[in-house]
Amino acid sequence: MIISLDLLKRGEKAIIKxxxxxxxxxxxxxxxxxxxxxxxxxxxxxxxxxxxxxxxGSHLAIRKETASHILVxxxxx
Amino acid sequence: xSKQLNVALIGNPNTGKTSVFNQLTGLKQQVGNYPGITVExxxxxxxxPRGVKAHILDLPGTYSLNASSLDENVVIELLLNKNDKDYxxxxxxxxxxxxxxxxxxxxxxxxxxxxxxxxxxxxxxRMKRKAITLDIxxxxxxxxxxxxxxxxxxxxxxxxxKELITNYKELSIEPCVNASVIAPExxxxxxxxxxxxxxxxxxxxxxxxxxxxxxxxxxMQSITTFQTESKSNLKRLQQKETIVRYQFINGVLKxxxxxxxxxxxxxxxxxxxxxxxKFWGYxxxxxxxxxxxxxxxxxxSYPMDLIDETFAAMGEWVRNTxxxxxxxxLIAEGILPGLGGIVIFIPQIAFxxxxxxxxxxxxxxxxxxxLMDRIMxxxxxxxxxxxxxxxxxxxxxxxIMATRNIENWKERLITILVTPFTTCSARLPVYLIIIAxxxxxxxxxxxxxxxxxxxxxxxxxxxxxxxxxxxxLDRILKIKSRTFFVIEMPNxxxxxxxxxxxxxxxxxxxxxxxxxxxxxxxxxxxxxxxSNGPGDAFNNAEVNAVERMQAGDFPESELDKQIASxxxxxxxxxxxxxxxxxxxxxxxxxxxxxxxxxxxxxAREVFVGTLATIYSVGxxxxxxxxxxxAGEVNPILxxxxxxxxxxxxxxxxxxxxxxxxSTLAIVKRETNTWKWPLLQLVIxxxxxxxxxxxxxxxxx
Numbered sequence: 001m002i003i004s005l006d007l008l009k010r011g012e013k014a015i016i017k018x019x020x021x022x023x024x025x026x027x028x029x030x031x032x033x034x035x036x037x038x039x040x041x042x043x044x045x046x047x048x049x050x051x052x053x054x055x056x057g058s059h060l061a062i063r064k065e066t067a068s069h070i071l072v073x074x075x076x077x
Numbered sequence: 078x079s080k081q082l083n084v085a086l087i088g089n090p091n092t093g094k095t096s097v098f099n100q101l102t103g104l105k106q107q108v109g110n111y112p113g114i115t116v117e118x119x120x121x122x123x124x125x126p127r128g129v130k131a132h133i134l135d136l137p138g139t140y141s142l143n144a145s146s147l148d149e150n151v152v153i154e155l156l157l158n159k160n161d162k163d164y165x166x167x168x169x170x171x172x173x174x175x176x177x178x179x180x181x182x183x184x185x186x187x188x189x190x191x192x193x194x195x196x197x198x199x200x201x202x203r204m205k206r207k208a209i210t211l212d213i214x215x216x217x218x219x220x221x222x223x224x225x226x227x228x229x230x231x232x233x234x235x236x237x238x239k240e241l242i243t244n245y246k247e248l249s250i251e252p253c254v255n256a257s258v259i260a261p262e263x264x265x266x267x268x269x270x271x272x273x274x275x276x277x278x279x280x281x282x283x284x285x286x287x288x289x290x291x292x293x294x295x296x297m298q299s300i301t302t303f304q305t306e307s308k309s310n311l312k313r314l315q316q317k318e319t320i321v322r323y324q325f326i327n328g329v330l331k332x333x334x335x336x337x338x339x340x341x342x343x344x345x346x347x348x349x350x351x352x353x354x355k356f357w358g359y360x361x362x363x364x365x366x367x368x369x370x371x372x373x374x375x376x377x378s379y380p381m382d383l384i385d386e387t388f389a390a391m392g393e394w395v396r397n398t399x400x401x402x403x404x405x406x407l408i409a410e411g412i413l414p415g416l417g418g419i420v421i422f423i424p425q426i427a428f429x430x431x432x433x434x435x436x437x438x439x440x441x442x443x444x445x446x447x448l449m450d451r452i453m454x455x456x457x458x459x460x461x462x463x464x465x466x467x468x469x470x471x472x473x474x475x476x477i478m479a480t481r482n483i484e485n486w487k488e489r490l491i492t493i494l495v496t497p498f499t500t501c502s503a504r505l506p507v508y509l510i511i512i513a514x515x516x517x518x519x520x521x522x523x524x525x526x527x528x529x530x531x532x533x534x535x536x537x538x539x540x541x542x543x544x545x546x547x548x549x550l551d552r553i554l555k556i557k558s559r560t561f562f563v564i565e566m567p568n569x570x571x572x573x574x575x576x577x578x579x580x581x582x583x584x585x586x587x588x589x590x591x592x593x594x595x596x597x598x599x600x601x602x603x604x605x606x607x608s609n610g611p612g613d614a615f616n617n618a619e620v621n622a623v624e625r626m627q628a629g630d631f632p633e634s635e636l637d638k639q640i641a642s643x644x645x646x647x648x649x650x651x652x653x654x655x656x657x658x659x660x661x662x663x664x665x666x667x668x669x670x671x672x673x674x675x676x677x678x679x680a681r682e683v684f685v686g687t688l689a690t691i692y693s694v695g696x697x698x699x700x701x702x703x704x705x706x707a708g709e710v711n712p713i714l715x716x717x718x719x720x721x722x723x724x725x726x727x728x729x730x731x732x733x734x735x736x737x738x739s740t741l742a743i744v745k746r747e748t749n750t751w752k753w754p755l756l757q758l759v760i761x762x763x764x765x766x767x768x769x770x771x772x773x774x775x776x777x
Contacts, residue, residue, distance in 0.1 A: 025561050026143055026145075028563055032178065049451045058176060060564060061446070061447045062563050
């Protein structure tokens with residue numbers, strides 16, 4: 001199932017598929033947020049924003065707005 | 078003696094680069110600025126085997142060579158300029174064993190510049206606990222480099238690193254990744270256009286918005302204008318480059334690194350569950366702030382009293398031992414009180430920097446950013462504004478520099494504009510002395526001290542004003558900028574004593590030296606102005622006072638004091654003070670306070686020093702600054718000059734006024750225009766005057 005990253009729930013894992021942004025921020029890629037990598041939602045702040053992610057062992061936080069532009073494929077149970 | 082080796086330490090933030098630097102250089106290090114910019118430049122000397130000496134440069138942390146901030150520009154500018162005197166003979170890339178993959182991105186870029194590069198894998202002591210195994214030999218082979226496995230915590234592996242640096246000539250300078258695969262045709266054209274240049278270097282020059290000031294102008298000009306690709310296409314190619322590099326790294330690590338993920342679930346997730354908790358996270362953050370506050374006010378008061386008394390005693394000693402004369406007076410009445418006014422800062426500044434560096438080192442600061450981002454955004458700020466606002470309680474200058482990692486320009490500008498409202502340590506001595514004079518020292522509700530509560534109130538006022546004006550600015554400023562935010566959540570680490578201690582010593586020292594120079598100069602000028610005067614009135618002060626005593630105006634015991642105050646009144650500074658008195662009178666101040674306020678526009682902390690200098694001119698007794706101020710009488714209304722009304726008015730004035738030239742200079746540098754610092758100066762100080770005026774008129 002493909003969803004945007006901001007819909008992931010805490011503790012869930014998924015695979016990054018693609019970005020729906022015209023221009024993907026280079027910094028995001030450099031921090032390891034690349035298609036094909038596994039992402040886990042570690043923690044969310046109140047209002048689900050920002051989101052604390054673990055992408056293949058690289059831990060970072062991004063805002064919900066950015067996350068909504070990242071499509072991921074959720075693992076089937 | 079042979080030439081020193083130039084070594085550059087490069088690495089991502091949070092890899093322990095600074096610990097490695099500290100281990101290599103010990104205390105043989107110095108911190109300065111890169112010429113013309115405010116980026117901190119840390120360098121030191123390291124003794125290598127066989128009598129070789131290395132000059133070690135600790136470059137700002139960066140995630141890649143694609144610069145997006147001034148700090149990162151420094152790195153790339155240096156690495157692209159062979160003529161720079163700091164151009165490294167060997168680059169040491171510091172990585173963290175747990176984030177090796179991300180750290181290697183930067184490594185491959187440096188390697189492709191054909192600089193001899195050593196890879197340091199730090200925090201090796203964590204490998205066992207995290208069940209990480211590394212095939213070092215294979216990794217060295219695949220990356221074509223030498224690897225030093227070190228632990229700055231356990232101080233292991235450094236001898237090996239030093240050995241590797243000494244033998245840097247044996248390092249291979251073969252690139253890891255062939256960047257031209259991302260666009261073969263384009264790179265081909267590049268090669269033909271500039272056959273003498275290194276291809277990857279060309280690519281970096283073209284894609285970076287760096288100001289290559291020091292590089293050969295003509296050549297660079299032609300390179301940067303070599304644009305057969307559109308800007309957005311270049312960006313896409315940069316992304317492609319990143320992906321290609323990661324593919325290479327993934328391939329390498331697959332063969333050499335294994336992590337048992339089950340063992341890796343640990344402290345981090347347990348601590349995160351509490352520290353970033355929706356409720357407890359905020360409670361803990363608030364508790365930490367309270368603790369910092371307590372330390373600054375309460376714990377540091379003991380050494381501060383001691384310093385105050387010591388300087389009073391030193392002045393007395395100088396007066397009694399040195400031959401009387403102008404020089405002795407200058408030392409006892411000008412320099413010593415002025416210096417005392419700055420040295421008294423040391424305990425508080427040290428405490429503040431101690432806490433801030435512990436919070437940063439431990440990795441907790443990123444959690445605060447995470448927790449606060451959403452809330453701060455309501456006020457037009459970013460979660461990353463918390464770091465400047467918290468470190469603004471130490472000093473606005475490093476705080477404003479710390480705004481650099483805020484990606485969004487509007488959020489960053491607002492943070493820069495409101496940070497000076499937070500209560501910096503320079504305000505503290507002013508607050509402390511005035512609170513001690515006008516607020517009674519008693520307990521409220523058994524546990525709270527009234528003085529301490531007032532101080533806390535002032536901190537809250539400062540913070541509240543900052544937030545409120547941010548909210549206003551967010552609505553007033555019409556700036557469109559991309560809202561993109563990413564922050565690394567580093568591992569929790571026990572702060573290394575050495576790092577924290579160096580940081581505290583370094584920051585305190587530079588603050589004291591920087592502010593000390595201004596204060597020393599100002600106190601000498603003030604003393605000269607206060608002990609000389611134009612015309613007969615000043616010279617006749619003594620005769621006049623004696624006459625008035627004989628006429629029965631005051632008892633003989635007060636003669637000295639009367640002479641001193643009369644002299645002061647007719648001195649240069651007395652005339653100047655009188656000139657500005659009408660402006661400060663409605664706020665409840667006399668001309669002496671007026672002078673102190675004017676001189677504190679150079680820096681706030683000058684206030685106490687100025688009053689100390691003014692009050693000690695002509696006084697013979699050993700007295701602390703506080704006692705002298707308490708003894709001042711309001712010349713018009715009678716009663717103590719420092720009463721509740723004038724005290725509160727002064728406190729509020731200092732809470733809001735923009736009285737720091739260095740901050741204005743930094744704001745100018747960071748925003749690249751005088752518009753913002755001038756606005757700050759006018760609006761903040763005007764607001765301060767109005768609030769102080771209202772407060773005084775209401776209370777009196």
